[in-house]
Amino acid sequence: MSADLVVRGGTVVDSAWEGPADVLVSDGVVAALLARGTPVDPDVPVVDARGRLVLPGGVDPHCHVGFTSGEYTSLDDHRECTTAAVFGGTTTIVDFAIPRPGQRPLDVARAQRAKIPAGLCDAALHGCVVEWDDTTADQLRVLADEGVRTIKMFTTYRGESMADESTILRTMAALRDLGGMVVVHCEADHIIVDSQEHAAGVDRIGAGDMPATRPELAETASVAEVLAIAESQRTPVYFVHQSTAAAVELVAAARRRGLRAYTETVAHHLLLDESSYAGPEPERFVCCPPLRARESVEALTRHLFTGEISTIGSDHCCYDTAQKREHRHDVRQMPNGLPGVETRLATVFSEFVVGRGLSLTRFVELTAANPARANGLYPRKGSLMPGADADIAIWDPRLAWTVTAAQLHQATDYTPYEGRRLTGRPTTVVVGGRVVVDEGELVDGTARGRYVPAGDIPAGPVQ
Incomplete structure (x- = not known):
């Protein structure tokens, strides 16, 4: 199968399902969820998610x-x-x-x-x-x-x-x-x-x-x-x-x-x-x-x-x-x-x-x-089901770290969580099918922000 990117070896978690799967990305969207190890074109870039969670x-x-x-x-x-x-x-x-x-x-x-x-x-x-x-x-x-x-x-x-x-x-x-x-x-x-x-x-x-x-x-x-x-x-x-x-x-x-x-x-x-x-x-x-x-x-x-x-x-x-x-x-x-x-x-x-x-x-x-x-953005956003934008957070659920303002990227000199010990954080982040953050480093700083228009928000009763 041809694609632009494949996220391999992780545990995919969506809002209604979780399990082992590879995520195939093409043209900036999720093309398919595959059984782990499904062959794809060998020239397709691979993101290794072994031992990690693959979240929208x-x-x-x-x-x-x-x-x-x-x-x-x-x-x-x-x-x-x-x-x-x-x-x-x-x-x-x-x-x-x-x-x-x-x-x-x-x-x-x-x-x-x-x-x-x-x-x-x-x-x-x-x-x-x-x-x-x-x-x-x-x-x-x-x-x-x-x-x-x-x-x-x-x-x-x-x-x-x-x-x-x-x-x-x-x-x-x-x-x-x-x-x-x-x-x-x-x-x-x-x-x-x-x-x-x-x-x-x-x-x-x-x-x-x-x-x-x-x-x-x-x-x-x-x-x-x-x-x-x-x-x-x-x-x-x-x-x-x-x-x-x-x-x-x-x-x-x-x-x-x-x-x-x-x-x-x-x-x-x-x-x-x-x-x-x-x-x-x-x-x-x-x-x-x-x-x-x-x-x-x-x-x-x-x-x-x-x-x-x-x-x-x-x-x-x-x-x-x-x-x-x-x-x-x-x-x-x-x-x-x-x-x-x-x-x-x-x-x-x-x-x-x-x-x-x-x-x-x-x-x-x-x-x-x-x-x-x-907010009228689903299923384009907030999902890893086929057809969703390929926005992916690859998460290490066991990584222990301490929050400090100096190590964050917010445009301020403080965080209300200074010194707090946490377990779990994203290590690789994909935006629109492109790896932007990898192993905690910014690897693609290209400005690619798109305005996402909202669809209709139903007015009827909750089902």
């Missing part, structure tokens, strides 16, 4: 690239973000096009899309609506035609990116008929503002006080309201970075009522807890929602095993220590977010596959297949 490249559904919020802009561009992504085994990211006040969603999405070709891997795009006006419906229609079918909305950050309930409802109604979906950051702004005002009044508003300024109740209250709006419009909805079991369970209950609703959690909410704010540099851990109490984290992680969590993202925001430190005494002025696109897969694999027995197929489902499905 990760799909990170939540990456902020060059993101501006308040007075701060995160430090990476598409080249830098996707370099870190591929070293971590992620081969598709979903970026955000979030308008600043006065900008049009369509213009911002087109500008952000134009940056994608500079990357080392492919990217899809979430749009964003902040205010509804008489042009919004037409802009959403054009965005959908151009493959942007997921629209981010915030229920906090009043005066910057917050959308009111009417705007959320109108956007949901419009997207329902366009094969789209609203992607929501849920924190009730009025509860947060009250909590922050109280904290400031007693001089407890610094980075170390972060958990009390954005309480769990703000998240669950907002999730309940947004679910009600979605059910009234019979439209799909995706909740980003859910940080509590109660929020996850609200979404699961709505799914049982027939609503197509998805829960995303992110690696740092599964692996870190609020004790990080008691350390010497609490500002490095300021994110929204904040890291939760250990008991809440344990309750959340159980839903990786119950099936109630749909996806794991990174919520990657590449600020550095200087940016995080500048207003460390007032979290209302600090940039929120943690760098994590490179460490998402390895930290989750080590903690939950190696440490707690999460199945390999569930790991692939959470980090590749379901992010692709929920």
